[in-house]
Amino acid sequence: MINMKNLQCMSGVLFLTLLSSGSYVFAGRIIGGQEVQPYSIKYQVSLQTENRNHYCGGTLVDEQWVVSAAHCWRPSHLMIVVLSEHNLIVNEGFEQVFSVSKIYLQNYNYRTYNNDIMLIKLAQPAILNANVQPVKLPEENAPPINGACVHCERLGSHTGLQLQPLTCTAGCGRERNVLLQLVLLGEDH
Template sequence: MAFLWIISCLAFVSAAYGCGTPAIPPQVSGYARIVNGEEAVPHSWPWQVSLQQSNGFHFCGGSLINENWVVTAAHCNVRTYHRVVAGEHDKGYGSNEDVQVLKPAKVFTHPRWNPRTINNDITLIKLASPARLGTNVSPVCIAESTDVFADGMTCVTSGWGLTRYNAPSTPNKLQQAALPLLSNEQCKRHWGSNISDVMICAGGAGATSCMGDSGGPLVCEKNNTWTLVGIVSWGSSRCSTSTPAVYARVTELRGWVDQILAAN
């Protein structure tokens, strides 16, 4: 797999901050890309979190699915000593943002996670204390197992990943990209048998995710709300914008998510 890069029943939420409805509307211009990126409107993706080392180093993204839980990628290898930072846009020094630094209490990785095939690339983080929901922090809706998202539908990914594959560091400000969904058959033209039913592909039309975006969201707008459809998983070793990136397919993993939340 040397040619790959590892990109890197819901609890009640206050009605004032329902899922998938940002208080600050996002603005996405066409197919601008995270690689050579487009800055997101600050706090327009309020479920986006940064997973950080204790020294503040960002290593993966994630999505708040309610005030107690975050979903990310299994390959991010999250531990309870890491930090979950919510409400952040600019992670540069001197930022005056009112961020929430949260601690993981428990980490649940899919029991069938396979680092060789990258199947079932999903981890759930239970927070030690709930996130305070507000204008800058609110949850994303999570796709139902029966939901269908059509090939060619334009969706959006966000993160603080590299803006080019050989960049010396990740950007301080949250980036976003609009990406078309691909069918798995279309994606197999690029990635062959590496693509499985628990994966979904997007991009390959001038936009892509890159290292550091791992674990972050791929969201699609449905019924005027944003729904988590994919979790940034893997892709081209050079973050090629002509090759689709691969995401964990949330519709196939929703059943496991419900089981973990119901039992914990």
């Protein structure tokens, strides 16, 4: 279950999501990207249009909740969430496709990217299996790990639109300056 205590941890996941949906693509390729082992990033989400075209990424944080960037918002009836997606061109048989029941975002500013966070509630819970698992968030009150490496994932267009990792460093200077000033209103789960 998602509760307000987990929001701080989710903001870190969102930061990774924002980095992975940012401007690291050049000429249709992800800079420094390479194909990952199929289905090794079990929490990666593909946000797709009603016509099954990928347009944004997200992170599964619970069997029924996804966190993404608010700049990826579309009306819920025009958004499809796909889990266990490795190749965007080929249906490999492991994908789980969900409609969206609710979207939570507040005070997102498209000019400054302030509050660029969105929670998406799936219409049904995901089936957790070998290919689909929520991201492992730190325990409540866990101290930050000094020297921890940041790793972010993105669905890209290198080698046939397959999931690719990026190693993001604090010094790359390409990150968006995102202020997370979100106050969630609504369900506390």
